[in-house]
Amino acid sequence: MERSSRVSQGYKLESQIREAYGRIVYTFTCHNKIVQRMLSKNEYIKVFQIVLSALTTGGFIVAIIIDEKIASIVGALISVILLILNAYTKNFDLVETAQSHQKAADALWVIREEYVSLLTDFELLDDAVIMAKRDELQNRTAEIYAQSPRTDSKSYAAAQKALQTEEEQTFNDNEIDVMLPNAIRRGNRNLND
Numbered sequence: 001m002e003r004s005s006r007v008s009q010g011y012k013l014e015s016q017i018r019e020a021y022g023r024i025v026y027t028f029t030c031h032n033k034i035v036q037r038m039l040s041k042n043e044y045i046k047v048f049q050i051v052l053s054a055l056t057t058g059g060f061i062v063a064i065i066i067d068e069k070i071a072s073i074v075g076a077l078i079s080v081i082l083l084i085l086n087a088y089t090k091n092f093d094l095v096e097t098a099q100s101h102q103k104a105a106d107a108l109w110v111i112r113e114e115y116v117s118l119l120t121d122f123e124l125l126d127d128a129v130i131m132a133k134r135d136e137l138q139n140r141t142a143e144i145y146a147q148s149p150r151t152d153s154k155s156y157a158a159a160q161k162a163l164q165t166e167e168e169q170t171f172n173d174n175e176i177d178v179m180l181p182n183a184i185r186r187g188n189r190n191l192n193d
Helices: 002-066 069-091 096-124 127-147 151-163 173-179
Strands: none
Touching: 002 069, 002 096, 002 127, 002 151, 096 127
């Protein structure tokens, strides 16, 4: 009876660690998706600002040369839109926000890799050692979460798609072999080794 409760406890402990790993992978991916979205949005805004600036300048030049009221009104309207866009970018620094999310993702990457190592070594370690490492990882994760910007539902949906459909964080043996030197590729090993 003692054996089955020990196996059951080990299974529960492994299950908890696997769940924590899954949550870390999702949060890590969410932060990466936000970074991509913020930087992309920033690029669009910069291009839009350049286009609006060019149209404003061109509109005023046309108004001076042709002396048309419509060109002046259109130029003024474009100038107002550009002013609003410039105020938005001044109040919401998308690059700085993206950097905060990247910092969180970088810190979570380390935790994620430590969970993988813990799961890899799970059968070799004593339960007390596993629980101590789990507690340490949970505490470090909590510190990272406390210092990180929050993710949102849009990034979660993008992470879910990337992880479940596009298998963004996974590799098959052949993909890994291609990245490794020939001497340590699994495909080059003798099956009897």
